[in-house]
Amino acid sequence: MPASSFNHITLDGKMVQLETLDKALTALKKGGYLWLNYVRPNKEALSLLINPFGLHPLSIEDCLNENQIPKIEEYPRYTFLLFNIINYNQGEISIDEADIFIGADFLITVTGHNSENQQLLTNIEHIIRQHLENIKQGPAFFLHLILDHIIDQKFTIIEMLEEELDNAEDLILSDMPSFNPATLLHMRRNLLGLRKSLFHEREVLVKICRKDCLFIPERLLFLYRDIYDHLTIFFELIETSREIVTSLMEMYLSLINNQMARTANKTNSTVRRLTFITTIFMPLTLLAGIGGMSEWSMMTKPENWRIAYPAFLIAMLVIGVGNYFVLKRLEKKDRESDLPAI
Numbered sequence: 001m002p003a004s005s006f007n008h009i010t011l012d013g014k015m016v017q018l019e020t021l022d023k024a025l026t027a028l029k030k031g032g033y034l035w036l037n038y039v040r041p042n043k044e045a046l047s048l049l050i051n052p053f054g055l056h057p058l059s060i061e062d063c064l065n066e067n068q069i070p071k072i073e074e075y076p077r078y079t080f081l082l083f084n085i086i087n088y089n090q091g092e093i094s095i096d097e098a099d100i101f102i103g104a105d106f107l108i109t110v111t112g113h114n115s116e117n118q119q120l121l122t123n124i125e126h127i128i129r130q131h132l133e134n135i136k137q138g139p140a141f142f143l144h145l146i147l148d149h150i151i152d153q154k155f156t157i158i159e160m161l162e163e164e165l166d167n168a169e170d171l172i173l174s175d176m177p178s179f180n181p182a183t184l185l186h187m188r189r190n191l192l193g194l195r196k197s198l199f200h201e202r203e204v205l206v207k208i209c210r211k212d213c214l215f216i217p218e219r220l221l222f223l224y225r226d227i228y229d230h231l232t233i234f235f236e237l238i239e240t241s242r243e244i245v246t247s248l249m250e251m252y253l254s255l256i257n258n259q260m261a262r263t264a265n266k267t268n269s270t271v272r273r274l275t276f277i278t279t280i281f282m283p284l285t286l287l288a289g290i291g292g293m294s295e296w297s298m299m300t301k302p303e304n305w306r307i308a309y310p311a312f313l314i315a316m317l318v319i320g321v322g323n324y325f326v327l328k329r330l331e332k333k334d335r336e337s338d339l340p341a342i
Contacts, residue, residue, distance in 0.1 A: 004045065007035040013136030015128065025052055033105040033139050037124075039112040046110070053078065053106055063099040063110045070200040072207050078103040079213045081143075081204060083150050084197040085111065088157040091164075093190045095197065098150060100143065102215045107139040109146065124149060140216040144223040151201075151230050154194065158237050161190060165244050172248060176255050184252070188245045195238045202231045276331075280323045284316050 006024035008016045010032045018024045024034050038045065046060045054077035062068060062082060073080045078101045085096040101108035109124075127145055128135060135142050164187060171179045205228040207213070209221055216224065 004036070004038045004041060007037070009033055009035060009135055009142070011136065013132050013134075015132060015135070021048060021052075028105060032136075033107065035128075035139075035142060036106065036108045038108070038110045041110060049101075049108065053101070053103060053108070055101060055108075056080075059099075059101065063097075066097075068097060070197060070204055072204045072213070074212065074214070078106075079215050083147065083201055083204070085150055086154050086157050086194065086197065088160060088190075091186065091190075093157070093193050095193060098146070100146065102139050102143050102213070104215060105139070107142050137220070138217075140220045141223070143216070144220065144227070147224075147227055148230075151227055151234070154198070155230070155234055158194065158234055158241070161187065161194075162237070162241060165241060165248070169244075169248055169251075172252055172255065176252070176259075179252065181249070181252055184245055184249050188242065191238055191242050191245065195235070195242070198231055198235045198238060202228065202235060205231055276327060279327055280320055283323065284320050 006018040006021055008018060008024060008027040008030075010016065010030070015035070016027065018027060021036070024036065028034050036049070041063070043060065043064060046055075046063055049055050050057065050060065054075070056075055059073070059075070059080045062080070068082055070084055071082050081100040081102070083098045083100070085098050087094045087096065096111065099110040124146060127149055128142070131141075131145060135145070168179070168183055168187070205224060208216060208224045209228055211218065211221070
């Protein structure tokens with residue numbers, strides 16, 4: 001179900017939660033600024049913000065569209081920012097959007113369009129209450145807390161992905177047959193999703209740090225430079241993890257090739273032995289075939305078989321032994337010719 005909260009940050013830094021948008025607009029007249037937070041809103045709820053805050057209908061559509069990349073857009077009365085919220089559960093990355101409107105006296109956040117997750121709202125409210133003394137500085141400081149929280153969540157996911165890469169490497173080295181290579185492809189897809197998000201968010205922070213956003217004062221830019229530094233570090237970690245995935249794929253394929261080469265070598269050795277035996281016995285089989293047709297009896301007369309057949313067997317033995325040594329000598333020469341020259 002859609003949810004929303006209307007909060008008035010007073011001049012002395014207190015956050016007062018109000019029941020309706022009208023009450024929030026009335027409280028704004030006393031000074032301070034508003035924080036309006038929407039979770040999975042519909043178009044009608046967001047359309048109510050067009051007249052009071054001068055929101056453009058295109059920005060409202062961006063809050064309801066899916067699969068958008070992080071960006072920053074300037075409008076006369078506000079700046080629109082879109083950041084990605086990354087959720088990681090059971091090896092699956094899901095991407096939600098955080099749509100943020102910042103003006104001179106208001107901050108509007110829209111989340112949860114692509115998921116049922118309301119964790120961002122709860123955590124943000126907890127963080128804000130820890131900085132009640134500072135949020136009175138204006139919406140720009142409030143925005144910094146939100147962006148910093150979103151980016152820190154991504155670092156937690158990056159650490160989890162790095163741990164999975166370490167586990168995959170250990171499994172490849174210790175028990176390669178049980179490793180599923182599809183795991184690496186899945187990790188690479190997750191890393192690509194994170195890389196895409198971090199790349200565009202870094203570009204958004206570049207624009208903020210060069211003073212493109214009119215509603216972020218120069219005195220607070222150092223806070224956004226800190227977020228930019230974090231994004232740069234996280235982006236480099238993602239690039240390193242992608243290289244590790246590629247290296248693990250190459251290592252896995254190398255181990256598979258080595259295993260196949262060992263199997264092929266065993267097969268070749270077996271075939272070589274069988275060929276060796278066959279080559280020795282081929283002439284003997286020929287002689288045995290001739291002797292089996294009583295050729296020796298015909299040549300030496302039947303009464304001389306006692307001499308003919310022992311002589312025949314001796315000749316076969318000599319030929320077999322001679323073939324053995326000749327083939328061994330030829331095989332040794334072949335091995336010597338295959339050795340690399342030094």
